[in-house]
Amino acid sequence: MSQDQIHTIPARKGAAARLNQGQIVTVINTHGSQVVDTWAFNAADMTEFMSMEHSRAAMLRVNPLVGDTMRSNRRQPMLTLVQDTSGGIHDTLIAACDRFRYEQLGHVGHHDSCTDNLAAALSAIGLEPPETPSPLNLFMNIPVHGDGTVSFEAPVSTPGSSVSLRAEMDLIVVFSACPQDLLPVNGAACRPTEAHFRIGDGGQVGG
Amino acid sequence: MSQDQIHTIPARKGAAARLNQGQIVTVINTHGSQVVDTWAFNAADMTEFMSMEHSRAAMLRVNPLVGDTMRSNRRQPMLTLVQDTSGGIHDTLIAACDRFRYEQLGHVGHHDSCTDNLAAALSAIGLEPPETPSPLNLFMNIPVHGDGTVSFEAPVSTPGSSVSLRAEMDLIVVFSACPQDLLPVNGAACRPTEAHFRIGDGGQVGG
Numbered sequence: 420m421s422q423d424q425i426h427t428i429p430a431r432k433g434a435a436a437r438l439n440q441g442q443i444v445t446v447i448n449t450h451g452s453q454v455v456d457t458w459a460f461n462a463a464d465m466t467e468f469m470s471m472e473h474s475r476a477a478m479l480r481v482n483p484l485v486g487d488t489m490r491s492n493r494r495q496p497m498l499t500l501v502q503d504t505s506g507g508i509h510d511t512l513i514a515a516c517d518r519f520r521y522e523q524l525g526h527v528g529h530h531d532s533c534t535d536n537l538a539a540a541l542s543a544i545g546l547e548p549p550e551t552p553s554p555l556n557l558f559m560n561i562p563v564h565g566d567g568t569v570s571f572e573a574p575v576s577t578p579g580s581s582v583s584l585r586a587e588m589d590l591i592v593v594f595s596a597c598p599q600d601l602l603p604v605n606g607a608a609c610r611p612t613e614a615h616f617r618i619g620d621g622g623q624v625g626g
Numbered sequence: 627m628s629q630d631q632i633h634t635i636p637a638r639k640g641a642a643a644r645l646n647q648g649q650i651v652t653v654i655n656t657h658g659s660q661v662v663d664t665w666a667f668n669a670a671d672m673t674e675f676m677s678m679e680h681s682r683a684a685m686l687r688v689n690p691l692v693g694d695t696m697r698s699n700r701r702q703p704m705l706t707l708v709q710d711t712s713g714g715i716h717d718t719l720i721a722a723c724d725r726f727r728y729e730q731l732g733h734v735g736h737h738d739s740c741t742d743n744l745a746a747a748l749s750a751i752g753l754e755p756p757e758t759p760s761p762l763n764l765f766m767n768i769p770v771h772g773d774g775t776v777s778f779e780a781p782v783s784t785p786g787s788s789v790s791l792r793a794e795m796d797l798i799v800v801f802s803a804c805p806q807d808l809l810p811v812n813g814a815a816c817r818p819t820e821a822h823f824r825i826g827d828g829g830q831v832g833g
Contacts, residue, residue, distance in 0.1 A: 475721075480776065493724075551699070567688045
């Protein structure tokens with residue numbers, strides 16, 4: 420994908436992109452309250468991928484802040500959070516939604532899901548995920564309360580706010596504009612929207 | 627494995643067992659401060675397994691308490707925590723240790739790891755893991771602080787204390803007595819020990 424171009428993550432759908440080591444991808448919350456499930460795979464070996472359980476062990480934090488580096492399932496640096504104008508609330512705790520989730524929430528019939536979006540976005544570039552890794556859920560607001568409980572809350576991000584991530588190796592990244600419309604994770608209106616991203620070189624955050 | 631028999635999880639190693647739906651496995655912290663990484667797989671289809679990221683979304687809690695049910699990657703009930711005399715501190719956040727972890731901690735040469743123990747314990751009964759799922763780390767003390775940071779602390783469990791888990795489907799369960807001896811997750815002495823388990827019917831907790 421060319422640099423400086425704005426790419427769309429369609430509402431309820433996914434998109435994949437290649438990132439060279441050192442490039443920075445900026446994910447824009449165009450309409451303000453859209454969660455974007457994010458995965459990263461080693462471009463040379465898809466069995467190595469960004470892992471939330473390995474990242475937490477290294478960054479010693481439940482949710483990443485600017486300066487934190489997400490790690491792979493082989494504990495290698497994958498993506499570093501280098502800029503964040505969204506309020507700094509992202510989630511590493513919750514699985515990507517899937518058809519089982521929507522069935523349990525009472526939905527009947529087809530429902531888009533981040534799990535299916537991951538597979539479809541990779542398929543569009545001739546790849547397939549070795550599994551569905553636990554995603555980095557950008558803009559997703561899952562507070563951990565003092566008693567260890569968690570809750571699903573609306574994002575604190577605002578329209579046009581963004582997160583910039585630097586690739587620490589050559590990567591395939593996948594974004595899914597989460598189609599969750601039965602819980603307020605994409606805002607109180609439960610109305611999933613598109614989001615956008617652009618890729619820049621490492622010399623300028625956000626390209 | 628026969629009921630009522632005490633099975634050993636050797637120090638630094640793993641052990642697998644079959645559990646029928648309704649059976650209860652009691653994991654005993656024999657020496658008091660040994661972390662036991664725990665996995666569960668659908669006995670009829672190993673690609674379905676206990677998933678911490680799916681469990682957190684269902685139990686709405688970072689760490690399970692008595693009454694909580696861990697879910698599979700298809701969001702089905704797998705294991706329910708039915709009794710706990712260990713102080714109630716277990717971890718769902720941190721990946722199983724692996725050779726990369728010990729390399730990064732400065733260890734040179736072979737080091738046992740929970741990831742290798744999972745594969746070896748399944749191999750011993752003719753099975754292999756489809757991947758290394760994020761484990762339920764029994765007795766592991768990883769507090770989440772108010773600022774979202776986490777830390778690696780010694781267990782609060784005591785010698786002979788235990789956790790009992792009821793199988794909600796026919797399962798293959800795997801336990802690994804974590805060989806971590808470079809951080810105090812297995813107690814301040816950093817000395818991994820054996821642990822034990824026994825399997826009982828559902829009529830009596832702990833069999």
